[in-house]
Amino acid sequence: VELSNQIAAGEVIERPASVVKELVENAIDAHATQILITVKESGMKSIEINDNGDGIEADDVEIAFQPHTTSKISTEHDLFNVLTLGFRGEALASIASVSKLTIVTSTDGKSAIQAKFSGNTLVDKKTFARSKGTTVTVEDLFFNTPARLKYVKSLHTELNKIVDIVDRLAMGHPEISVRLIHDGKDIVWTSGNDNLQQTMAGIYGRTIASHMFEFENSDEDYAIKGYFSKPDTTRSNRSYISLILNGRYIRNYQLTNAVIRGYGSKLMVGRFPIAIIDIKLDPTLVDINVHPTKQEVRLTNEGHIADMISEGIKNKIANQNL
Ligand code: ADP
Numbered sequence: 001v002e003l004s005n006q007i008a009a010g011e012v013i014e015r016p017a018s019v020v021k022e023l024v025e026n027a028i029d030a031h032a033t034q035i036l037i038t039v040k041e042s043g044m045k046s047i048e049i050n051d052n053g054d055g056i057e058a059d060d061v062e063i064a065f066q067p068h069t070t071s072k073i074s075t076e077h078d079l080f081n082v083l084t085l086g087f088r089g090e091a092l093a094s095i096a097s098v099s100k101l102t103i104v105t106s107t108d109g110k111s112a113i114q115a116k117f118s119g120n121t122l123v124d125k126k127t128f129a130r131s132k133g134t135t136v137t138v139e140d141l142f143f144n145t146p147a148r149l150k151y152v153k154s155l156h157t158e159l160n161k162i163v164d165i166v167d168r169l170a171m172g173h174p175e176i177s178v179r180l181i182h183d184g185k186d187i188v189w190t191s192g193n194d195n196l197q198q199t200m201a202g203i204y205g206r207t208i209a210s211h212m213f214e215f216e217n218s219d220e221d222y223a224i225k226g227y228f229s230k231p232d233t234t235r236s237n238r239s240y241i242s243l244i245l246n247g248r249y250i251r252n253y254q255l256t257n258a259v260i261r262g263y264g265s266k267l268m269v270g271r272f273p274i275a276i277i278d279i280k281l282d283p284t285l286v287d288i289n290v291h292p293t294k295q296e297v298r299l300t301n302e303g304h305i306a307d308m309i310s311e312g313i314k315n316k317i318a319n320q321n322l
């Protein structure tokens, strides 16, 4: 069991950023409105996710750490309706199998339970005190899997990956206040007041966010809203173009290109804008990739959506004389 956990963990938990992703997704699934992520030494020393969500019942804590237990698929229909982010039921088990993990959780803010795991073995469990919600602390990641440890890149690279993941999750959830502190320094802090532009301020800073332009382009099937930077506020790569589909950060090559296309000749060669595009559509028109860690998503009518994005940006640029 130990070995198969570690193999499964290798697939999902590649690096500190994977831990951050899985734990923040769990907090989102648990209806948290505030998520605090505290990371030390790019997550190699510790990663702590604190949420004010539903919590886990004392009796269910150990069950939650069994592989393939999930509270999130109750009907066959749920499998196709990817509204919750987790649906494999193995993240907690996988993370616990390659780290020293402590969870403190309370469903009512009165009684709480603390459980400690080392390499997926429960080593301590006791009652505790905390407000409603859950705190998961992961220390000594990959302490028992030296091969995995070797794949971890420089602390700089690992931190970038963490920031990237947190940015995306925050953008996908403007209704949640997401805060990331690394070695005592605030990196991301979004308002959680369900406003995309203010969420961008918490990620890219107020100056950039306040100079973004807004567009909307909708028809009966698709509602598209976006913010984009002026043609002279650019970056040297595409990674500042974000796509949110039904509240989930996605990658899609054609839609990313549509943003760039919207600028036409206004963009200098080799320069890319900052943009966030929020797309809402009927979930049955989405083909979520079979592999849950892949973000590349295929859409029915991709060309049409791409046109709606580039038209929306193009028209706004023309109207505003940017
Ligand atoms: P999955 O998210 O795929 O269901 P996980 O291993 O990530 O699987 O989590 C297992 C279960 O533990 C979840 O289904 C959920 O019931 C519970 N859980 C995990 N994290 C939290 C959290 N932060 N708040 C409340 N419940 C949680």
Ligand code: MG
Binding pocket: 022, 025, 026, 085, 086, 087, 089, 091, 092
């Ligand atoms: Mg999960």
